[in-house]
Amino acid sequence: MDKKIKKIGVLTSGGDSPGMNAAIRAVVRTCAYHGLQCQGIYRGFQGLLEGDFIELGPRSVNNIINKGGTMLKSARCKEFMEKEGREKAYQHLKDANIDALVVIGGDGSFKGATTLHKETNIPIIAIPGTIDNDIFGTTHTLGYDTALNTVVEVIDKIRDTASSHNRLFLVEVMGRDCGHIALNAGIGAGAEEILIPEENLGVERLLESLRRSKESGKSSSIVVISEGGKIGKTVFELKEYVEENLSEYDVRVSVLGHMQRGGAPSCFDRVLASRFGVKAVESLMEGKSNFMVGLRNDQIELVPLEKAIKGSTKVDMELLRVSDIMST
Incomplete structure (x- = not known):
């Protein structure tokens, strides 16, 4: 130059x-x-x-x-x-x-x-x-690191409510085409299941996983879902599907949205x-x-x-x- x-x-x-x-x-x-x-x-x-x-x-x-x-x-x-x-x-x-x-x-x-x-x-x-x-x-x-910490902190708080009411929470995080946040935050927060765009795990696998969790004695569960997951349903449609097939679960949805972008x-x-x-x-x-x-x-x-x-x-x-x- x-x-x-x-x-x-x-x-x-x-x-x-x-x-x-x-x-x-x-x-x-x-x-x-x-x-x-x-x-x-x-x-x-x-x-x-x-x-x-x-x-x-x-x-x-x-x-x-x-x-x-x-x-x-x-x-x-x-x-x-x-x-x-x-x-x-x-x-x-x-x-x-x-x-x-x-x-x-x-x-x-x-x-x-x-x-x-x-x-x-x-x-x-x-x-x-x-x-x-x-x-x-x-x-x-x-x-990325800040967003991970934000998501883990929020899921920790959600788990308190899930445990208190014996509920299943579907937590949607950002990541339209990439599952880094869902996968890493899901492990860090101890999620029972993680759904990411890179891997089509299917709804039946999810249902089977939730059945096993119930049978093993778990009274509440957290499922972390990347917004671009390939499961073929929106997080709200997935909630209805789970409720139809696993009536013993009280299901709630939490979409974290733009709070993941903010903060120090x-x-x-x-x-x-x-x-x-x-x-x-x-x-x-x-x-x-x-x-x-x-x-x-x-x-x-x-x-x-x-x-x-x-x-x-x-x-x-x-x-x-x-x-x-x-x-x-």
Whole structure:
């Protein structure tokens, strides 16, 4: 890269996740450490289209490392999907003398960033921020660890009620195409059964598992269901099916929803965000572009952005066996 980086823009895009603020903080302070300017871009690509920028310095990011969500806000932008929209966005970057971008988000954000890079050649480094942990090339995305802890804490509370009333609770967690949250939180919270998109366990297997639980003396049970499970029924339809076939169960549904995205990030996510932010800025300074920073073998590495987009993550199927053993 011939042009020396003097000013870096940072934005958050797509669904928010705990740790985004910590990553923004890391980007801003790494820029300051190296004598670079940093420009915050509000509302992701929508703000980029509108030139909604703000100058950020070390004191601008005081006291945000412990906060969930994103101080720069987030939005989805249909106009950015069109070439004319991206041209408009790039013009705002040039007008603001922004030499490079750090994009914090998930798969959709990465696709937009890659297209912008291809069309304009502006240097871009991406930071994976999504609670689903569904980005290829990193063992952990920002917010995943916090979401797991949130889900486990909530299920622990639900179990108190389930035990008090001898009830079966169907707990739906996020993870439309990926079962990381359901599988890991289910084991961590001691669920009797876990349903994930990667494995079609079927309703009959679920019924048989619940029958065995009842026969073994369990008076209450927890079933954790990823919202993208392949069981063929919504969680409410599944409730009705279980009640029709196992009348001895008093079934309740709890959909955890967006509470999984909120809350203060865990220490793990704060540290990971700080490491990601430093690596992103210093990679741009070294002339790197069109990469995602990822965590592999506890080391921060660069992954080609297109590889991160096209690759697919896999859950550890050994954990399903662990779950089966633990539910005995």
